[in-house]
Amino acid sequence: MLYFRYGFPSDGQLEPALMTFQPTPASIPPRDNRLTLRQPSGLPPNIQPLNPLQFILRAAEIYPNQVALVHTDSPAWYTYSVWCQRVQNLAYALLQAGVKPGDRVAVIAPNSPMTADAHHGVLAVQAVLCLINTRLKPSDVAYILEHSGSSIILVDHEYTHLLPSNLKVPVIVNNDTGKQGDPYEDFLTVGRKFSKERGWPDLEYNADENAAAVLCYTSGTTGRPKGVITTLRGSYLAAVANAYESNIRRDSTYLWILPMFHAGGWTFPWACVFAMGKQITMRTVDYPTIWKHFLNSSVTHYCGAPTVQVVYTIHYGQRLTSIQIGIVNDPAARLLKQKISAIIAGAAPTANLIGSLESIGITPIHVYGLTKSQYGPFTRNYPQDSWAKLSIEERSKFMARQGHSFATAQDVRVVYPPKDGSDQLVDVPRDGKAIGEIVTRGNIVMKEYFRDPEATAKAFRGGSFNSGDLAVMFEDGSIAIVDRQKDIIISGGENASSLAIEQELASHPDVLEVSVVARPHAKWGERPHAFVILKPHASKWKGKHDAFVSDLKEHAKHRLPGFARPEWITVVEELPKTSTGKIVKVELRKIIAKL
Amino acid sequence: MLYFRYGFPSDGQLEPALMTFQPTPASIPPRDNRLTLRQPSGLPPNIQPLNPLQFILRAAEIYPNQVALVHTDSPAWYTYSVWCQRVQNLAYALLQAGVKPGDRVAVIAPNSPMTADAHHGVLAVQAVLCLINTRLKPSDVAYILEHSGSSIILVDHEYTHLLPSNLKVPVIVNNDTGKQGDPYEDFLTVGRKFSKERGWPDLEYNADENAAAVLCYTSGTTGRPKGVITTLRGSYLAAVANAYESNIRRDSTYLWILPMFHAGGWTFPWACVFAMGKQITMRTVDYPTIWKHFLNSSVTHYCGAPTVQVVYTIHYGQRLTSIQIGIVNDPAARLLKQKISAIIAGAAPTANLIGSLESIGITPIHVYGLTKSQYGPFTRNYPQDSWAKLSIEERSKFMARQGHSFATAQDVRVVYPPKDGSDQLVDVPRDGKAIGEIVTRGNIVMKEYFRDPEATAKAFRGGSFNSGDLAVMFEDGSIAIVDRQKDIIISGGENASSLAIEQELASHPDVLEVSVVARPHAKWGERPHAFVILKPHASKWKGKHDAFVSDLKEHAKHRLPGFARPEWITVVEELPKTSTGKIVKVELRKIIAKL
Structure with missing residues (x-):
């Protein structure tokens, strides 16, 4: 029962099936488990290429028996030790399937252990994780599979209908049972066998920290989706920043409301592991389930767009289900025993929302970033002491600002459109009035649009990423979005x-x-x-x-x-x-x- | 009075002189202060060379009016905005004095604002901070100044006697008053004038994150001191790790007991700024002053060797003063209102010490690192749930272990001496018995011994840093030092x-x-x-x-x-x-x- 010490009820009141769950035999690590990958040769001893894969190995070494991942749907749960072995099995299974460094591995799945596994296992074979939005049309999925050139597809059983019929690459279906006989579990078992117990030391870290880590496609309203490439270095730095800024620690429990395929879950799949904390995944985002976890699973953190808080529309494949009841309006909503930090992005939280959240013990952390260019949060609204004496209406006006550069982010500027023929960016005055475009640069800005040098060049015109968001800058250097350029x-x-x-x-x-x-x-x-x-x-x-x-x-x-x-x-x-x-x-x- | 909100008493009971302190006119930033350095050209927009200098600029942008640095000796205190301007002034003063990128800037001073300034200002001119131990003999100081080739010396008035008489480089004396007329303050004022208000944007970030950041000399008991070179990248990653692991945050107050010249203060001069927290420096480490701060200044963190906790011997220049009263034995010692985290390295804390610290509200965090090779902590003793039911004697045996790899650190191995002619390192079994040498590698291992390729090659024989510490490894992968090789x-x-x-x-x-x-x-x-x-x-x-x-x-x-x-x-x-x-x-x- 020690496994459940951190934030999970040990009295069995929630999901008794969790208590009897047993991981597959292939998930159990060998006794003399060495948790280290081979170091790429030719590097000086003081340079280790940054790679978020390091986190799970370290967590499994330090806290092997701590609960790492809980999935209440199957149900299934894994300690860091077991999870890390499953990640290794996935890596060897991918190798066995012919995946080479730089290859793209597509994942089409809801938040579930397979998606979480892939964040680590794909990096362990130096491949690129291509997360595909489950809410897309089959034609868009077909386009992304084709454009990404994915060499293998991990797909959840509920989304196989999104796949084209003429696929020439292997498809691994996950029934999300966590049990032997499930094709995904069998795939992992094959990986374990294929490894011949060579373990982690027979795999090698990517020598290039600027190599691609994740490929997520934009869901633009016009034109074809573009493939956003993020790097290992950026993912590492963004994940560490998210753990620090959100204060996720070993005793934290992160509830997955944000889809992991949304800009790679803003690097939280790694941030939670860096923190050696616990993650809970759920296939379906509905408010009763969220509240069940809020009340029973000691949830301390979640990410979500403000629409999640107030009203959330979920598309299942082509079927559109509107769940018009928000977290704060759910009948189960009440004052929480624990404090929860809600990392909110996508649009500024309103006074009403801030007030409602705070009244039940949820502290909103307002961040801003772009799916189409960043790793998640790139700016944060940093609370100021002077706000303490303001009314909630006045305070919310300040809290609605997108704020300042995030930890490990860098330049956030608001600039006038460059004059014809010039690449020189001119900052708007800090008067809270002059409108310019937000441009960003630094380690947690995307590397490029995959196989689209033209779009990449356009996006980085002037040497910074051009966000397309119009904003003003206040005297204190904080920014506030005014509108999308086109809106x-x-x-x-x-x-x-x-x-x-x-x-x-x-x-x-x-x-x-x-x-x-x-x-x-x-x-x-x-x-x-x-x-x-x-x-x-x-x-x-x-x-x-x-x-x-x-x-x-x-x-x-x-x-x-x-x-x-x-x-x-x-x-x-x-x-x-x-x-x-x-x-x-x-x-x-x-x-x-x-x- | 808002300035004192974070952890500093606003009722004036401590050091009333602090309340009336005014920074020099040159310390006041201009109204339109731009807090960004020029980006080195030729880098892609998604790569920013890691550099801990970024932290102070970001802190000054986000929390300009927050107290950053308090020095109760002068007394003096600075907000982030003012401190950041002083750092800029120092940078321009160094430029005016002829300091070029890669030059070494020597600092011989106790923990004081000048030493803290130098951690940022020296990096702003892409120079290397050479911190010299104030407790050395003049002959050692002369050797270090000569060997480092320092091109300018910032020296505290109490340590001018350590300087050789035949110096050919400029010497700036700090009387540590914080007031106009103090040579160091006048140096900063000259810097401000020399800048012609070109500000930060006329300075440029070092394009090479693997360039040297700090040069600290070992205080070996045999032979000449060796110069340990750490990098900007390593310093950045170590500082972020320290902020995360110690949980230093904006509302934290870090008390400087550890000398900053001791392995660059383990990167805490940057870690505290990354956290946007507050630092308190004191010239003299004595227990009454420590307790005054513990009781009145809302101290939340400090670093120190166990000897600091129990008994500390302070050398003033050549005079050796033993202060045989430890923190826990001081007459003022009592149960603290706030929680304090004590980051302890140098030797394992004993059961007695752990018990005494815990009984007054101090939580020991046991870390291990080597002055002569690392940035501070490289391993940490990670508390395990199973210890909760142990007696303090039993628990302390586990807590005495040096533990596992630190956040952002990497390989920590215990290996047998390589066989003749072989570079192959063989790990000892994880039995808690077999003795081997601790070897380390990764981003927070030093780069090299300055101007000593032979010693560098010897230290990195086998491709890892050879610590000279003998240890065992337990089944859980934690290490425990048995002894120094030679002891x-x-x-x-x-x-x-x-x-x-x-x-x-x-x-x-x-x-x-x-x-x-x-x-x-x-x-x-x-x-x-x-x-x-x-x-x-x-x-x-x-x-x-x-x-x-x-x-x-x-x-x-x-x-x-x-x-x-x-x-x-x-x-x-x-x-x-x-x-x-x-x-x-x-x-x-x-x-x-x-x-």
Whole structure:
């Protein structure tokens, strides 16, 4: 029962099946297990190429019997010692399947032990982990498999329908049972046999820390997805930074709400192992399960977009299931015994959300990063002492800022568009007003777009990554996003931020979600058009569309300058979203074009 | 008063002069302070050479008004914003004095703001920080200045007598007042003027992360000191690891007991800044001052050798002052309101020490590293859950082990001496018995001995750093030092660890300190000879030398095998120690040779 000491109930009240779970025989490490890979030759003794694979070996050496990974679906759980052996088995299984250094290994799966294994096992054969979003269309999956040139595919049984029929590479299906007979488990067993107990020392660390670690494709709303390449060095440094900034430690329990395929889970699959803490994966992100873990599994950390907190739309393959109940609105929500840190990115948390989270013991950590260029957080909103005396509304305005450069990140600048023919970037003044583009550089910026030198060159024009996010910089050096470059609304010659309008409209007591786009206007050029989802309890507006529109316009009048007030408001049941939960404004523009 | 929010009393009960302290005008940053250095050209945007200089710029950007550095002697204190400007001033002052990239800048000073400044300012001009032990003899200092080829010397007013008279390089004296008119302060002011407010952006980061950062000389008991070169990359990674492992955070207060010149303060001068926490420096390490800070300054962390905890011998220049009262034995010692983490290295903490520390709220973190090869901690004793049910005596035996590889460290092996002509290292079995030498490699192992390729090659024979420490490895992969290679006592063909004998003799209630060396013996080859200092309260043995010897031998009889029991015991008033507080066994052997 010692295994459960860290954050997992030993009284068996949760998932009694966990108590009797036994890992497969192939998962049990040999007695004289050497937890070290061969060092690449020719390097001086004071240089070890940075590689996040080191973390799991170290954890298995220091805390072999500590619970590392818990999956309540199968159910299954693994100590660091056992998990590390499974990772080794995966490495040898990949070798046996012919995977060579630099090859891409595709994973199409929900958060589950296989996805977690792959973060380490793929690196152990110096291959590249290609994480594929399970919410994509089969045609997109086919494109990614083709473009990445993946030489083997690890796929969860629920997502085999996403695979093209004419595949020429091996496919390993995971039934996610953790039991012998499961094809994935058998694959690991084959790996163990193939290894002939040569163990870790017969594998070698990648000699090049700037080699690719992960390949994740963007889920752009226009054009083909681009393949973002991150490196071993960047992954190592980002993971260490995340462990430090989020204060994940050995006694921490990280709950996987963020999909691991979303920018490689922001490097948290490694950060948690660096910390030698515990991870809990769940196939399905639903609020009752989240709350079960919050209340029973001593969860201390999770990552998620603000939409996860408030309202989360999950796409299962092509089927779209909306779970319109947020963490804070779930019936199970209550004041927590333990403190939880919620690492929030994707959009700024609102005053309402901050207040709700804090009231139940969840501390929001607001970070900012781009799936399409970074490893996860690149900036963080660093709380200031002076905020303590502010009202939550005032404080939330500061907390909504994207803040300053993250630990181990580097330059975050807001710059004017470069003049024609010039590569010189000019910073905007620190006045909180002048709008420029966020550009970044440093060790936790992506290396390149895979097999796309043109897109890479364009993205790094001027020597920094061009984020496409428009922002202002305040006197204290903190940044705040104003809008996506393409979403700004130019009304009467003024720049109206769709984000700012959305934020103000969202403060209306009956608005659950809102998205604002530009609509052509004869006189002003463009004017804002707002699409609104009402809160479930807002039944008083039922059949009173015009009355609600008047009410919301009145609400906007006190909060927005004339040029930024929505000219049109449409109440909708649902907003079009990408597979990662972002609203697809291009779809809203299409609706407008038809009006 | 906000400045004092983090861990410093705002009620003025401590050092009222601090409240009225004003930094020099040159220390005040300009309004439009840009906190970024020029990026070396030719690097891809996703590669930033690791450099611990980044930390202070980031801290000054995010928490400009937070107290960063407090010096209660002058007294003086600086916020991150002001401190960062002073560091910039130092950089320009060094440039103005002709310092070029790669030059060595010598610092001879106690823990004080100048030493802290130099850790950042010297890197800002891509020079190498040469920290010189203030406890050395003038002849050793002269040798180091000559050997390092230091091109400028920053010296504390109390240590100018250590300087040779025929110096041909500029010397800047620090009177450590923090006030205008102080030569060091005037040097900074000159730097500010020389900068013409070009600020940080006119300085450039070192393009080579493997360039030298710090040069510290060994204080070997035999031969000339050797210059240990550490790199920017190693310093960055070691500092981040120390912040993480010690859990130093923004609300932490680190008290400088360990001298910064001791292996560069184990990279804590940077670790505290990475954490954006607060550092307190004091010129003199005495127990009343330590306790004043423990009780009044919300100290949360300090580093020190175990001798600091129990008994500490401080050499002022040539004058040797023994302060025979340890932290735990100080009259002011009492249960602390806050928790303090004590990072202990140099020798294993005893059961007695662990118990005493824990009883007043100090948690010992036992680490191991070598001044002569590493950046500070390279291994750590990681507490295991199973120890919770052990008695303190049993637990302390586990806690005395040097443990496992530190975060960001890498290989720690215990190997047999290589066979003649072979470079192949063979690991000892993990049986807790077989004795081998500790060898290390990885990013936080030193780069080389400065201008000594022969000593470097010898140290790295076999491709790892040869520590000269003999150890065993247990089944769980943890290591425990048995002895220094040269201190082992071969008695009747058995290897007797002088350390193990010392540990057992130290458990006698009247023994304060003990050192054991080999003495030739006609029958057994060698036998142990113990030199003992009695505790101040052990007056009952006054004039009863032989009775005490019998008592201690009786004590040893129950604890040590025959071959390891001391044949001879001598009670002394004082033990010969190096400038870093280590007992010089070679001096004891000289005494024996004369017997």
